[in-house]
Amino acid sequence: MFKKFSYEPKLVFSDVICVLLLCWFWFLLPSKLFLNPTSYVVEASNGELLSAAIAKDGQWRFPVADTIPQKFQQCIVAFEDKRFFTHPGIDFLAMARAMRQNLKAKSVVSGGSTLTMQVIRLSRRESRTVWQKLIEVILAFRLELTHSKTDILKLYAANAPFGSNVVGLEAASWRYFGRSAGSLSWGEMATLAVLPNSPSLVHPGKNSAKLIKKRNDLLDKIAGLKMIDQETANLSKLEPIPGKPQQLPQNAPHLLNRFKAEEQALQSTSLRSTLDFDLQLKLNALLKRYNNRYRANDINNIAALVLDVKNGTVLSYVGNIYQPENKELESHVDMIKAPRSPGSTLKPLLYAGMLNDGFILPKTLIPDVPTQINGYSPQNYDLGYDGAIPADRALSRSLNIPAVKMLQSYKYQRFYDKLKKMGISTLNQPADHYGLSLILGGSEVTMWDLAKTYMGMARTLNHFNEYQGKYNPHDYDAPRYVKAKRDERFDTYETQLTSTIDYGSIWNTFNAMEELMRPGEEGLWEQFSSSQRVAWKTGTSFGFRDAWAVGLTAQYVVCVWVGNADGEGRPGLTGVDVAAPVLFDIFRQLPNGKWFQMPKHQLRKMKVCKQSGYKAGEYCRETLEELVSPSGEKTGLCPYHKLIHLDQTATFRVTDQCESTATMVHQPWFVLPPAMEYYYKIKNSDYKLLPPFKPGCTDAGSNYVMEMIYPKNNASVYIPVEFDGSRGKVVLNATHRNSNAKIYWHIDNEYVATTKSYHQLAVSPPAGKHTLTLVDENGERLMQTFTVLDKEKGKH
Template identity: 60%
Template sequence: MNAHKKVMKYDTFKQWCIKKKWWLTGAAVILIAYYFCLPKQLFTSPTSYVLEDSNGDLLNASIAPDGQWRFPYNAHVPDKFEKCIIAYEDKRFYYHWGIDPIAIGRAINQNARGRKVVSGGSTLTMQVIRLSRNQPRNIWQKIMEAVLATRLEFAASKKKIIALYAANAPFGGNVVGLEAAAWRYYGRKADLLSWGEMAALAVLPNSPALVHPGRNRVTLLNKRNQLLNKLYRQHTIDSITCQLAKMEPLPDQPLPLPQEAPHLLDLFRRDYQQQQTSEPTRIKTTLLADLQHNATAIAERYHNSYKANGINNAAVLVLDVETGNTLAYVGNIYHPSDPELESHVDIIQARRSPGSTLKPILYAAMLNDGLILPNTLIPDIPTQIAGYSPQNFDLGYDGAVPASRALARSLNIPAVRMLQQYRYERFHSLLQKMGITTLNKPADHYGLSLILGGGETTLWEMCGMYASMARTLLHMDQYKGKYDMDDIHPPNYRLNTRYPSKYGLSKDGLLDAGSIWYAFQAMTEVMRPGEELLWQQFSSSQRIAWKTGTSFGFRDGWAIGVTPQYVVGVWVGNADGEGRPGLIGVSTAAPILFDVFRLLHTSGWFDPPYQQMKKIEVCRKSGYRAGELCEEKDSIYVPAAGIRAGVCPYHQLVHLDRTGQWRVTEACESPSLMQHKSWFVLPPSQEYYYRSKNYYQQLPPYKPDCLASLGLDKAPMELIYPRPGARIFVPVEIDGKPGQTIFTATHRNNATKIFWHLDNNFIGATTEFHQMALHPAAGKHTITLVDENGERIEQTFEILDKERE
């Protein structure tokens, strides 16, 4: 029986549906249209690019492409604004579904009595729809707004509707949205506004053209006070708050927005446009607002001093080592009103010659491969390689210098010789793996000049590379002696950005931890500007590994510093590449570096990675692995590859007579009367310069009786011209230029190289045909010749002054 009834009911319903099919079809169409009538994105107007620090404080904002100050949508709406706008615009906002019949009825009654539009009766939801559609205001559009408002109520929460209104309501002039209005009219974020300030803003969207800060102040004052009275009657605020709020001044002319990081804002804009994303044009960065402000102030202070010398630009970058996050980004001094300063150029991202700032990486790379030990002696003598002649900054020579000291003193010739040994092709590849993307030409394009700044890179990538090295060293204990290749990554300025894991842990890293540690150790020995070594006597001084650089032509001054917590990079120069006298890293960039470090709280130092190192004996004098003839030895920890380093080549067994004053051979001295000693002997070309700056005991000469047996009874080298005490007159050439004097020498062994020095300055080397064309200035001079065996001759001569003669 029950089944029969169900069948009958179904048939009846079926017949009814057939009869009403057109009505049902129409209803279905209406429901589908109603469902899809609301656009997926209500607001498509362009928005301002907004830059916030890690705490959400505004750093920078740019005006939107349509000329409006319109910040991107923000889901957070201050409680004060919510209470003010609901009290002023839609007091039953939380009780209706998009339309308020009571408000509509009241509006119809008021408009009929006044015979004009007195009130619209729109709810906040309807106003959101009207703002998004921007259509003429008429009855038909009002109906459409009502329909869409009900649909919006189904699609979004009340909180979101309030947020949509707050982000898109007009606030007078070209100011759109509560956030932009708070900054333009009060110079601070909306969360910090008082009741009086918030009430003044809440009344603006109702009639932004009429009530404009700076005009119609009486109308604005009355509307604000009426709203405050309403809030008091609703018990939202008490009487004292109401009275105090009424006493607050109204906003005056719009204020400029913060310009704390304009160059990072430009970088964010470029990155955003390249990504072609639909994400909001707002970014919360990793920057610290206070540090950014103070770093900018330091750069400005030094700029005021440097500009007297025609040095107009400076940049500062501060990174957190652990994360690689950017803590301060001063892309340049910022004076947009002065176009000659070119302060719009973001130097942090600009390609510049890095000078000597790559030397620590080469030092670490050679330690990593066992090509040198920390204090291996590196030649520092006049050098010419395939026509390339590097010079030290002071134009002097040390003969030979420990690798660590060569790095600390930033000597160019040892660096070039080290790169020649390591091979510039390998070094070029290593830098690319370490994150330097700007060296995008073949290695042969740069050659050996790469180590002296022959390529171009950016402060961004250089600081990122040093941060990767420090991060690798910090994580040794955490990864139990293994390397995480993901630790090598570029800097980041977006908050909560994490680099995906690609490689995981590995037994080997790009650079051994011990090599990095020794590189940082050598960098701590650099003398701080103005303090020399005295800073080491103060326990409060920060321990910083730092390196400066100066590009060719004095165009770029660099300084990069590293601690276990931070990396700070500084660049000083001119954005247009103009060089200036005195523009060197140690005197321009380094002072800024240390002032910035004084803002940071650094402590501790990198722990020596002993698990990654080996203990070996090294020769104290040469820095090589100790051989049998090395008498002074030290036991030190070195990078693991150091066990493959070469044995000391500079100690040799020397045979002396019984007095120890002469070298002898068995041909002229009985072996029983000989003394046999280990002697530290540098190659002659290194010895000549080394002994002028270091204690060096030269080899004793051969005993006269032994010269004949060695074939050395006569001097092997002779200066043919000029003769001792010669007075030389050099005529002027036909073209008016000073003439040259041809100096001539001879050597018993034609294959021997002779090194020429004029007044103790190296001027060149010759083999086979020993002639040198010179044009010394008038006056007395000394010419010195040294051959490969250490034999030397020295002679004085005088160049006559034609006018005096």
């Protein structure tokens, strides 16, 4: 009894010791063997290397590869560890042989380490002593229990030294041969296989004979093992050994830096991107050619982004022409991420928003006359006026005044919210901070956001049939540049009945953008040939600092920016002159694709006035059927077609004061307000002026007959000083419905002058507020005020 009682604790204690030893053995191996920093690497979608950056510790060390080249596996096993695939991490025969050789030579001439033991040694970097060797043996055996032979070879290939600051097979392959390891010849692979054993042999111009001998011996050895034939081995011996280390490719350096900054929550510093390798190289070369040309005008930077609409991915990412040797060019700045003034590139979004919300129809007439809003006077690029212009043509010509008029009607607060919903993330100030300048480039956007927004619209239109007229909330998601086996965003989706912009409005917007030969916003006619239909828009920021071009098809979105990263403006730096040619050259590199399918069930036929583009009212004689968004029903009836009353000869206008209603002729007439009419009739010869009133008749205020073109009511004007020091004059401009009418001008109730037909008057009133009164021959009056700024305030 007593003996039995004393024996059990001893048994339990020994079991505990065994368990502890087993736990120690199991947890002796770190969960992650190598903690050294690795190089950031970006590959194209096909696995080709695009760009790489040196690791934080100054070493070229690529992350562990998914696969290991068969040639390297055969070479390294033959050279270092011929029983690698059969031993448990320790090769006792090799160790016994090494001990015998070392004792005989009385020095270390052979190590006897297996590849598994070398992996352990590389991970620990301890001094080479008998005790450390014993630890390596234990850890090697432990490593074999949880890692396959292939995994061990991958760890070795990724962490073996290859001379200088090159670590790992893939980094060595690129540094010494300028290609990936998978593409190396037998001679090149044999050269790399012998290097980890003697990495110092790779120095250019030194030890070349020793390196060649080692390589050739290995080639003979693998030929003897029947891995290759002897003829292949002999030919491989003729190949040169590496010279000076080569620069690694830098074909997507800005995407590499973006990846480093964002890291996309990946566990590796290696990125398999969605970029098309061939397209990226073509665009690098294409943009380089344009950059060389533009630098003659001190325009130093250019960037381009190409997106795949269907997959929502990035196909090409050129953030700048990378020229690290010229630091003053600031080519390191990624212009795809840089906030810049968008110029006119947001105008299609306003057009689409107004169609979507029922403010306009595609060809609604928009005023294009001199305009002053709270002291702000927008100007068209060509400094001309059309009087009135269809909305789609105002967009295709990128006219500023109609755009401001449209935004004034739509409200900039509403447009601000719309832009945010569509993915413009750089609107960091309240809507009131931007005001109406929002439509003319008064905010900042990035190429990334701009391209993403247009891609969202294209995706929405493409999905019309796929989603049976519903909308996918993921359409405006940011494009992906990380290649994944499956895009989980679209595995399961919830469709919704409404979208930021509806199908019909997007369709009409893209059609308005498609006109390939048109006057650009710069007032110049440009023609760009393209083998496919492209919806496109250019933009130029204030001061000629940014030139933009964005274009899209059902398959691709292309965005181009040209300018200087430091914001310096240059003459001739306009979207149509420098960015649009690049845009269409890029489209020539892309496969031809189909135009967008018409969303038939999301478009309704509507009768519109041919002349005004508004929904036809009862007085519209000429109408057209137009396909519009369902929200077009919200728009108002044509305000410009009126019923006028003529005498029985239909020669004069009359009223019931001078003509019997029984003898009147009632006729519909297209009548624009005087200021709009003043410019519209110049460019539209078919515009019919209203007939004059019959003598003795007046319109009794039924139609306003006069309008000030400049200055507008309550405007402030500045009278400059002439070169000779004398005070200059301000030119007042008015228009009258009757082209032969006389206007009598009064300032502060004092008569100034009389004008006939052409109503312009140069005056020089003193500083201060003034009342301007215009009276015509029939006694019609027009009164308004204006303020003349004094000299000092004007300069300020």
